[in-house]
Amino acid sequence: MNKNGINNMNGFHLDNGFTLLEVLVAMVVLSVGLLSLAGLQVVGLRTGHSSYLRTQATIQSYDIIDRMRANEGGVEYYNKPTQTGSAGTEDTDCETVTGCSTASMAAHDLFRWNQAIDDVLPGGVGVVCVDSTPEDGDPTNPACDNVGGGNSATATYAIKIWWTDDKAAGTQQLFATSFRP
Template sequence: MRAERCHRSRGFSLIEALIALLVLSIGMLGAAAMQLNALQGAHIAYQRSIATLAAQDAQERLWAQMAKGGGCPDWSDARELNELDWNDAWSGYLPGFADASSVDPETSGSNADCKFTITISWAEARSAGENPEFIYHVRLPQ
């Protein structure tokens, strides 16, 4: 009786090993899915950081135009900023940036307020057809 009992409880059966392997593989698939989501989130955060840097760059270029011209930049200066190297400088970092991003003087109130709207938009291939758009409002001191 003793020899028979010891023989039965010795080691794992093949079915137990296969079930353990199945549970382990499901856990590994879950970890891989979490890693993929983390990478996508990091990429989206990277693109948002680039968009913020592009808006800050546009603001600094407006400051430079203000310092060069001695007053608040007007519509032609903002259009020149759009048409020149600002769009070209940032379109390499964000796909579709040059097609939808712009710097425009605000039309509400007078231009003496020296307010501008900086719109940053790009094509996001990973989202469900939505293109992110950030709108910054800048007021330069006079």
């Protein structure tokens, strides 16, 4: 038995406080691991929000495509190559079954569509135009070249939607798709 009341069978002196040091090292390792886990969680949330915004842009593009297909006789009125964000006007006659021309319906659809984009996407604006290169342009200059037009039934329309992704360092994002009505 030694002076601390611990039986040391080999005759070696036990180091006092060694267990406390092991606990401190374990706490440091655990803390670093938990901080790393928290960092991964933040990155995951940021990425999840960015993908949510891209999904909203996709939904809005299909919304205007469906509106254009529903207004088959007025497809050419959706081609607004220079207007972003403010294209179209509200026409309450187009909320009913009668009293709305195809041109008025197109203007009303563009108005409602741009309202929806503004509601779900931060800094969101959109444009519908005939364009051979839909992946270019920006909100102030959509770069619609009106190439590939032909008649409205055979034209290739581009849907371009821009928004600001505050989770991706505030960068301007573009979702673009093209289709034939």
